[in-house]
Amino acid sequence: MNESGSASDDHGTVGPCVGDLAEGELLERIFPRLPHADAELLGPGDDAAVVLAPDGRFVVTTDTMIHGPDFRLAWSSAHDLGWKAAASNLADVAAMGARPTALVVALAMPKHLPVAVLDGFADGLRDACAELAPGCGVVGGDLAVSDVFMIAVTAFGDLEGRAPVRRDGARPGDVVAVAGELGSAAAGLRLLFSRGVDADGVPSAEAAAGLRRDHRVEVAAQLAPRPPIAAGVVAAVAGATAMLDLSDGLALDAGRLARASGVAIDLRAEDLGADVALALAGGEDHSLLATFPAATTIPAGFRTIGMARTGAGILVDGVAYDGRAGWDPYRDWDDASG
């Protein structure tokens, strides 16, 4: 922060900091940027919001993103953060077979963070809702000050009269299908950890900018994923017996579905793309994994990658999978800032 109370960060942003404005001023500034929810009956500004739940139920999920374990400001733009916070939560709603209706967003921000970051974050929320879940918007939230930048999003969905698609409904003989990328987000994260750093290993905005240019698809999949949100409802309508969001990698998440359902999942390596190991172990794709009865026509957006069988655990081409069941470089990452 300079003497006039403005700041410039790695992104070249200049302007007031979060700590320079009162909470009310910050709220007035970002409300107009936030996406409106069609389901909103009463929006921000009172003790609580009121949201439509037309079929007498609502789906709810919450997920937190924390600077350090979950993101780096050197790598993610503010827009990326808002986008990913929305997208990752929308995917959980979609994975129940629901249509996302609304979000509430709690932010804890360091005082020295430029207010422009808050603006960009709001724009990212807006653009993610507009592209991935039209009609979904922000109905409320909370702003707080913290030494650590933290984002907690709670997302809501409408089941439109359908039963929720749980993870425990797969049966032997069901076809296993996926909508969305496998391994791309992990490929992007691997690139960022290996080459998005300076000579001392500290996350670098300059290095990340080069990666964004040269490896656009993978880096975007990691920093601003585009999960197939609408495919959740499509799968439910088509009769999916089980579904979940791939947040921790195909092997780990398919294992959860298999365990909950009491089946084995046998995946076909040739359907998992060029890098099978990465497809199996790579997290944060937020793709949708679903099972369908064998007689079902697999709906548009999904592709078959295997079959549920009697037994337990994950197989690849009929052989028990014993590879690394997750990809999380953050886990062992040191505390270098960035």
Place this chain on the structure above:
Amino acid sequence: MNESGSASDDHGTVGPCVGDLAEGELLERIFPRLPHADAELLGPGDDAAVVLAPDGRFVVTTDTMIHGPDFRLAWSSAHDLGWKAAASNLADVAAMGARPTALVVALAMPKHLPVAVLDGFADGLRDACAELAPGCGVVGGDLAVSDVFMIAVTAFGDLEGRAPVRRDGARPGDVVAVAGELGSAAAGLRLLFSRGVDADGVPSAEAAAGLRRDHRVEVAAQLAPRPPIAAGVVAAVAGATAMLDLSDGLALDAGRLARASGVAIDLRAEDLGADVALALAGGEDHSLLATFPAATTIPAGFRTIGMARTGAGILVDGVAYDGRAGWDPYRDWDDASG
């Protein structure tokens, strides 16, 4: 943390730390301790929960508590934290005239935090729901690791067919009434800041224990408040024209109600208790401030403290209030740990 991975903190807790257990192990440990929600159709364990919204709408509010700005582990027990996180959010639901139905809870915890703190936190959530909002429970959440202990609760409520009681409905001539304490939480906080510290001014568990013994009411009002949650529905049924939760002090919050409604609020000093200044400025009571048409019988649990008039702003005994409009010693508190 000692060499065996266990820990002892100011509360004398010994056992494993949060960082010693996988997220799945932590969840298995706390699920049984969490309160069940009568409105839960599908609880924790899938991508999202499903909650009843019987009248086709739900009320939602979210609030964050952050170690440092909002609480100190030296002062609050883990049970206090769970209790207060629930109570403060339940009060926002109640202030809409709704019955609280469910919570989702996102926690970010330092790795070295004893798991016993998580247990106590869950017990506090459970006990607050049982006492303040029977039938309300936890339907989902998120656990994350962070250098800063942070709690984000999102709470839901059922309007049971009624219109929400907003803050903009007060009319000149309405009676102004309050349910719950005025100034007690601030008195407790003042005691903690002045006498709950060691010789160096650092928050001290030992000093706080003495205060808990000698000033039980005030310290409990600050650390584990008991807002009159059921009074929210009572006020709505009685015909309250406006209502809000007193989180930032009577003067500031009544000012918000006055501004939203386009009226002046004239408070009677003799109805504000022994310490009028503290009643006006003291935050975090989470009492309910409501206005009722003059002909209304003020419902049980509420007491009259003034009247809405034509004009603007806050008056005390007919004179414009120009006192300190909030009480927040955290705001100027240094960064001493504790």
